[in-house]
Amino acid sequence: AQKVTQAQTEISVVEKEDVTLDCVYETRDTTYYLFWYKQPPSGELVFLIRRNSFDEQNEISGRYSWNFQKSTSSFNFTITASQVVDSAVYFCALSEEDFGNEKLTFGTGTRLTIIP
Amino acid sequence: DTGVSQNPRHKITKRGQNVTFRCDPISEHNRLYWYRQTLGQGPEFLTYFQNEAQLEKSRLLSDRFSAERPKGSFSTLEIQRTEQGDSAMYLCASSLGGPNQPQHFGDGTRLSIL
Numbered sequence: 001a002q003k004v005t006q007a008q009t010e011i012s013v014v015e016k017e018d019v020t021l022d023c024v025y026e027t028r029d030t031t032y033y034l035f036w037y038k039q040p041p042s043g044e045l046v047f048l049i050r051r052n053s054f055d056e057q058n059e060i061s062g063r064y065s066w067n068f069q070k071s072t073s074s075f076n077f078t079i080t081a082s083q084v085v086d087s088a089v090y091f092c093a094l095s096e097e098d099f100g101n102e103k104l105t106f107g108t109g110t111r112l113t114i115i116p
Numbered sequence: 117d118t119g120v121s122q123n124p125r126h127k128i129t130k131r132g133q134n135v136t137f138r139c140d141p142i143s144e145h146n147r148l149y150w151y152r153q154t155l156g157q158g159p160e161f162l163t164y165f166q167n168e169a170q171l172e173k174s175r176l177l178s179d180r181f182s183a184e185r186p187k188g189s190f191s192t193l194e195i196q197r198t199e200q201g202d203s204a205m206y207l208c209a210s211s212l213g214g215p216n217q218p219q220h221f222g223d224g225t226r227l228s229i230l
Contacts, residue, residue, distance in 0.1 A: 004158075032215075033215055033216050035218060037221075042223070043205070043223055043224055044221060044222065044223045044224070045159070045207065045209075045221035046221075047218040047219070047220060047221075050216070050218050052216065091158050091159075093158070095215040095216075096215060097215055097216075098215060101172055101215075102147065102149075102164060102171075102172075102211075102213075102214065102215045103149070103161035103164065103172065103174075104149075104151075104159070104161065104219060105161070106158030106159050106160075107158055108156070108157055108158050109156075109157075109158050
C-alpha cells in the first residue's frame with residue numbers, strides 16, 4: 001500500500017528566510033511518481049512538480065528546489081528567500097506505475113505561513 | 117486554455133437531501149478524477165474515469181454515492197440521503213492519462229450538511 005507522510009503540520013518563517021518542507025513516502029513499486037501541490041487560501045490545488053522514481057536529479061525552478069533521495073524515501077521541497085505569496089498549504093503526493101489505478105495518494109499537508 | 121471547472125462552489129443542504137455536483141475537465145483530457153478533502157487533511161481519492169468508463173472506485177464511495185461521465189466530457193457526482201459526515205470539499209481533477217501525468221484540479225465544491 002502506498003503512503004505519504006508530511007510530519008510538519010505547520011511552519012512559520014519570517015519573509016526572506018529559507019524553508020524546507022519534508023515528505024517521506026512508502027511504496028512497494030519500483031516505478032512511481034512523486035508530486036508537490038500548493039493549495040492557497042482560495043482552495044485550488046496547483047501542480048508544482050512531478051518527479052519519476054528513476055530520475056534522482058534534483059531540480060531547481062526559480063526560488064523552488066526539490067531534493068529526491070530514494071535511499072531515504074524522501075522528496076523534500078525548499079523555498080529560498082520566502083515571500084508572503086508563498087503562504088499556503090503544500091501537499092506531497094504519490095502515484096504508482098499501474099495503469100489501472102491512477103489515484104494520487106496525498107500526505108496531510110504542511111501549512112506554511114510567511115510572516116512579513 | 118480554460119482549467120477544470122466545478123459547480124456549484126458551495127452547497128448547503130439539510131441532512132437526508134440529495135445533492136449533485138458537476139465537473140467540466142480540461143477539454144483535451146480524457147481522465148477525470150473525484151477526490152474528497154476534509155478539514156486539515158489531504159485529498160482522498162474517490163473514483164476516476166477514462167472517457168466515459170469508470171475504472172476504479174474507492175471504498176470511501178458508499179452506495180449513496182454515484183458518479184457518471186455520460187459522454188466522456190463533463191462528470192456529475194451525486195450523493196443521496198446526505199449525512200453529516202458527507203460535509204467536505206469535493207475536488208475534481210483531469211489529466212491526459214497515466215500515473216505519470218499531473219492531475220489538474222478545479223476549485224472544488226464545498227458541501228455543508230445542516
